[in-house]
Amino acid sequence: MLDPTTRRLLPWLAAIAFFMQTLDATILNTALPSMARSLGESPLRMQSVVVSYMLTSALLIPVSGWLADRFGTRRVFMTAIVLFSLGSLLCALSPSLPLLVASRVVQGAGGALMLPVGRLAILRSFPRAELLKTLAFVSVPGLIGPLVGPPLGGWLVEVASWHWIFLINIPVGVAGVLAATRYMPDLRAPGALTFDGRGFVLFSLGLVMVSLALQGLGERAMSTATSMLMLAAGLAAMCAYWLHAVRTPQPLFGPQLFRIPTFSVGIAGNLFSRLGSGAMPFLTPLFLQVGLGYAPAKAGMSMVPTVIGAMVAKRFAERLISGFGYRNVLVVNTLLLGAMIAGFGLIGPGTPHAVILGHLAVFGVVNSLQFTAMNTLTLSDLGDATASSGNSLLSVVQQLSMSLGVAAAASLLLAFNPGAGRGEALLHGFHGTYVCVGLLSMMAAWIFFQLGRYERPAGPPTPGDDG
The missing domain is CATH 4.10.860 (DNA Excision Repair, Uvrb; Chain A)
Structure with missing residues (x-):
């Protein structure tokens, strides 16, 4: 049994880990053009900084549960925070793009372990009756991080330098390690442990x-x-x-997972639908700064309506899915999501800022509804024997799809701008990239169309994480 203080502070530890991850993911994208100038690189070739973190996370997520069971949640959680903080310091000290990418791999190794191990500690420390409330509390920073990340990244770049977007992680990491030594329970799995x-x-x-x-x-x-x-x-x-x-x-991931129809459709849909959604946090701050000439702080603030739209969508997502069914919602919303992404191809220097903000807000609503419907469809029919591996595979697919989306967007940008053109040519390159990424996202609608008209998970829909 947990003592009252640990019971009260353990959810805070997991929430802080979630916040560190989401803040780092969103604060970085706004700073990429400034980082490129500092390192002597083209802003259109900075995607490896993002992809290296996501790919490392995708690789290590499956092993996080086994490590926690083998070495204890406290030791693995503390190691994850140390790795994340050390990686942040190395990022700030990196004088070149290759060293920065290598440092992001270290940071990604810590990030891949922090949240899964924190959630695992909560799952094993709280009774089922309290899990929904506790996990909902932990998920709140997942929205706060993207809300403050882009504006903070733009502001830090303007008043200081890009190095501070990594250095701010260090004091938080030190506080996290000190708190974990006292309030993270040292839980291990009983009996023999097997790992594939x-x-x-x-x-x-x-x-x-x-x-x-x-x-x-x-x-x-x-x-x-x-x-x-x-x-x-x-x-x-x-x-x-x-x-x-x-x-x-x-x-590691058993074939029996794919005998669950809703899981199979959900995983395949996640993989292809998130190619577009994953590209947007990388592509849009770059477009606003390099394509439209926005200052970093203005570009960062312009991303806030996307998060507000995501928060609004959570209020009606469950009712919408219940009323119209998974197939109708996902097919229509996937097409709408692709259209919203392609719609950025119509934005130019003469587009009023208010129109851009409105477009980003509607995109946030559609994107959040897509995540909620896909995640719920994928996970709701998993039983006790398949829940752990199914959830891990979904996390891997999410990270992999987002990294491929970033790589695809960067490749399209380079294809449309082979000479790293400027001005009108560069703007047309962004427009072409948005249209292609939007069309790519729309293709996932064929996957969701394979659902039966009234097919749904056995349980009622519950909002999923926007991740």
Whole structure:
């Protein structure tokens, strides 16, 4: 049993971990153009700073639960905060883009463990009757981080330097470690622990090689032959993983997950729908600053309506899904989401700022409704035997899809601007990228159309995280 102080402060620890992650993810995007100038790079080639963090998180999320069970929630949670803070310091000290990307990998390793381990501690410390209220409290910083991140990033870039978007994590991290030593319970799983190490290696190799190959093909950072070889090797590793999974009693992600119809459709829809949603936090601050000439602080403040729209959507999402059904909501909303993304291709220097803010607010509503419907569809039919692996796979797919979305948007930008053009040419490049990303997102509607007209999870819809 937890003592009253630990019971009161444990949710705060998990909430702070969530806040650190969401703040870091959103504060960075506004600062990318300034970081590019400081490091002597093109703003259109800074996507590796974002992708490296997301890909590292995707790789380590599946192992977070096993590490916590093996070494204890307190030790792993503290290690995660230390890694995240150390990575932040290394980012701030990085004099070049390659070193900055390597530092983001360290930071991503910490970020991948913080929130899952914090949630696991709550799941094992609170009775089921109190879980909904406690987890809802933990999810609140997930909205606060994106609300304050872009304006804070723009302001720090203007009054100080981009280095401070990483340095502000360090005092929070120190406070988190000190609090965790006293208030994070040291929970471990009873009995023998098994982990599918071979499956983890195969799955991770496939994930990394396919992602790097696609990024290499888009950016031409590697030769076409090298990229194609890496793509073939990655696909072979993924095939080897699934052959391994059907022969292993306790695989990392079991094939039985995909015998659940709603989970299969939800995972596939998440993968393709989030390509567009994942590209937007990277693409839009860049568009506002590099394409429209906004100052960093103004660009950051312009992103706030997206978060406000997401908050508004949470108030009616459940009623809308219950009234019209998953297939109708997801098919129509996916098409609307793609149209909203493509609609940024109509925005130019003469577009009133109020119109841009309104467009971003409506996009936030549509985007949040998409996340809520997809996440609920994917998870609601999972039973006790599949809940852990299914939730982990959804988290991996979310991170992977967002990283691929960023890479795709950056590749399209470079394709439309082969000479890193400026002025009108650069603006047209952004417009073309938005249209292509929007059309790419719309294609996920075919996946959601595979749902039966009245098909829904067994349980009632509950709002999911906007992540």
